[in-house]
Amino acid sequence: MxxxxxxxxxxxxxxxxxxxxxxxxxxxxxxxxxxxxxxxxxxxxxxxxxxxxxxxxxxxxxxxxxxxxxxxxxxxxxxxxxxxxxLAGAGELTSLQQAFVNHAAVQCGYCTPGVLIVLTALLAEVPQPTEDEVRRALAGNICRCTGYQQIVEAALDAATAVSS
CATH class of the missing domain: 3.10.20.30 (Beta-grasp domain)
Known part of the structure; x- marks a missing residue:
């Protein structure tokens, strides 16, 4: 006992x-x-x-x-x-999730939940991040499929969509 x-x-x-x-x-x-x-x-x-x-x-x-x-x-x-x-409420994708779809930023998808979370936090803190800020935020997320470029582009696009 x-x-x-x-x-x-x-x-x-x-x-x-x-x-x-x-x-x-x-x-x-x-x-x-x-x-x-x-x-x-x-x-x-x-x-x-x-x-x-x-x-x-x-x-x-x-x-x-x-x-x-x-x-x-x-x-x-x-x-x-x-x-x-x-992240998504009432069945609607967030602007970041939609940007991932638009930029084909997902391949196998295993890393995607963590990447979306990290980028959600970044965009909440820095609504208009630079490419370098996005890449630094992603430094702790390993993606073996995409090479990150489409992920970075999606994050920057989502930032633009939010500010419009």
């Missing part, structure tokens, strides 16, 4: 995910990514490196991009999380 207060004891976590409040009991080793995918059925964020290096699992935590594969689910109490599933 585990002693009281042991890190193995489940922890109750209240958080908001994509605008919906949740109360979950999480275990000590559970990650935010595991909680999102396994408990909430939000499978857009992908598991790849499990080291916070590739960006496939990136979500917004309190408005900032974070690698959900290395964040403890228990540390999310009182936090607000947005996943790729929460």
């Amino acid at each position: 585990m002693p009281a207060g042991s890190s193995e004891q489940p922890v109750a976590v209240r958080l908001t995910v994509n605008g919906r409040a949740h109360l979950l009991e999480v275990s000590a080793g559970e990650t935010l990514l595991g909680m999102l995918r396994d408990r909430l059925g939000l499978t857009g964020s992908k598991e790849a490196c499990v080291e916070g290096e590739c960006g496939a699992c990136t979500v917004l935590v309190d408005g900032g991009p974070a690698a959900s594969c290395i964040l403890a689910a228990g540390s999310m109490n009182g936090r607000t999380v947005h996943t790729v599933e929460g």
Whole structure:
């Protein structure tokens, strides 16, 4: 039997995910990514490196991009999380998502959720980013298919669409 207060004891976590409040009991080793995918059925964020290096699992935590594969689910109490599933409202694509479609910025799509999240955060902070700012924002997202050019063009196009 585990002693009281042991890190193995489940922890109750209240958080908001994509605008919906949740109360979950999480275990000590559970990650935010595991909680999102396994408990909430939000499978857009992908598991790849499990080291916070590739960006496939990136979500917004309190408005900032974070690698959900290395964040403890228990540390999310009182936090607000947005996943790729929460970007579009009422079935309409965001200007960034539409720009990805327009520029064919998706190939296999595995990295796309994390890329969209990072660029969403960038555009919220810097509505008219330069190409260099977009590329710097993408530095933590590995894409093995596209070469990034179409992704960068889509981000710049989305910035233009928002300012029009």
